[in-house]
Amino acid sequence: MKVLYYDCFSGISGDMNLGAMLDLGVDPSYLLDELKKIRIGSYEIQIQQDQRRGIAGTRFEVLTSREDSSRHERNYRDISRLIQESDLSEEVKDLSLRLFLKIGEAEARVHGCTLEEIHFHEVGAVDSIIDVVGAALCLDYLKADRVLSSAVELGGGVVRCAHGILPVPAPATIEMLKGIPVTSGAVPFEMTTPTGAAILAVTVHSFTDRMNFTPQKIGYGIGTRDTEIPNVLRLYLGELEEDEPGDDAAQEDAWLVECNIDDMNPELYEEVMDALLEKGARDVYLTPILMKKSRPAVTLSIICDSRRKKDMEEVLWYQTTTFGLRSCPIAKTMLKRELSEVETPYGPVTMKHGFFRGRKIKSKPEYADCKRIAREKGVSIREVLEMLASGVPGKGTG
Structure with a gap:
């Protein structure tokens, strides 16, 4: 099984992702030729070797005129039309649209409006469209069977954008990272951008700091800052052997979310369990227990991946009588x-x-x-x- 692993010790941005992908072995000619299939005006792409704190890697940069980079405030329909009318493959179109949809939905929730009302500012500019579609192209090129990631460093301080000066992480960034393990404060700058957050939220199957595969290639994408922590994104491409005799059963990280309930009509449990499964729970089960004062009750347990944890919690808050939840990461072993x-x-x-x-x-x-x-x-x-x-x-x- 081919595994792609994002090591986000210094965060992730769209340009760092493309630099790391090229450093990992994606053919630059393939990427540049495919990107020409999107008609978004004039731009120049610069790919060069660079380094941060002694770590060498690939720097990917989109160069546009100040006028070209600031005049477009596209909405989701505009971007969708650009992608759909291109000659990109259907797989790349689909992933590109899912990435932009993730960003648009996050912006809509933050600003309290509909997706149709959202105008992409920075993310609608030429360089950001290149970053998003380029990410889809590189993932399609590598064709990894499984995409994993470490916890994501967010940085700190403030960031200047079209809406003014905002705290780090930017509201749309952290909205997309709900249910995903993060760290912060390594440096007083933004280290994970909305584009980087969307790439992880849409494409990563599970988040873990434990690497249980055999690395075969390593790529470094160089960022724009020179910080105390090397401003690079590290990508691993490796193999996870599952089918050879002598191997153990496959393991993956998951979350166990639980609550104890002693005051709910038992007839409601079926509906709650159905709602949890529809939201993506891997397993849902009830365990009879005795609570304080010998009250009969049940423990409602859910096993889910990290991306679904917040969805599970939302169902429990709205559809059960519980006032509290507990959760912990677990290792799930499967035949x-x-x-x-x-x-x-x-x-x-x-x-x-x-x-x-x-x-x-x-x-x-x-x-x-x-x-x-x-x-x-x-x-x-x-x-x-x-x-x-x-x-x-x-x-x-x-």
Whole structure:
């Protein structure tokens, strides 16, 4: 499995990301040729070797005239049209639009208006459009199976933008980083920009400071400042071996979010659990407990990835009676899984198989399929399960 890892010890910006991507091995000719497919006016791209605090890497810079960089205040519809009318691949268009949508939604929440009313100032300028679409192009070029990131350094102090002087992190930046581990105060400057925050929020599968893969290439993207901490973004491209005999089951970071409830109508739990699963929870379960004064209660537990943590908390605040939550990061270990389809006299059933150290060690039918068949054919679920347990010949779907 190919892994791309963002090491954001010095934050992340759009230009640092592109510099690191090129330093990692993305073909500059590919990137420059693809960027020409967007018709956004005149600009010049400068790619050169540079260094910060003795660390050498690649500096990516978009050069525009002062007039070109300040005259455009595009909205999401304008940017969407630019991308959709280009000759970029559908995959790159889709990711570019998701990145801009993430920024637009964050700006809308901060300013208390709709997405359609938002005018992109800095992010609508030529250099920022290049940074966003360039990020999509580089990710498509590398085709990593999994994107990971460390905690994100935000910096400190204030930043000057179209709305005036704002605290660091800028409101839209921290809005996009909700549910993502961050650090701050390393230097009194902005270290993570809205573009950098969007790249992480949209593309990273999980956030962890533990690297459990084999690095094969390392790239450094050089930033504009010369700070005490090297102003560079470090990217790793590596391999995570999962399928070789002798390997353990795959691990990934997750969050456990819980609350104890002793005063809610039990009929409401089904709706709450459904809402949590719809928001992206990996697992939801109830555990009977005894609270103080021997009151019977339940612990409602949710396992989710870091990007979904805030969504889970929001459901619990609005749809349960709890006044408090607790959460902690956990390591989730999972067997490698494959699905196959088994033909039965009642119809096809999906089987899930678990593998450990290269060997299949367990299988089970998908309960939803068994339930559907039982209802359609007027038989009990137990009868369907027993038929499968007896060994019905089937065909694999991989």
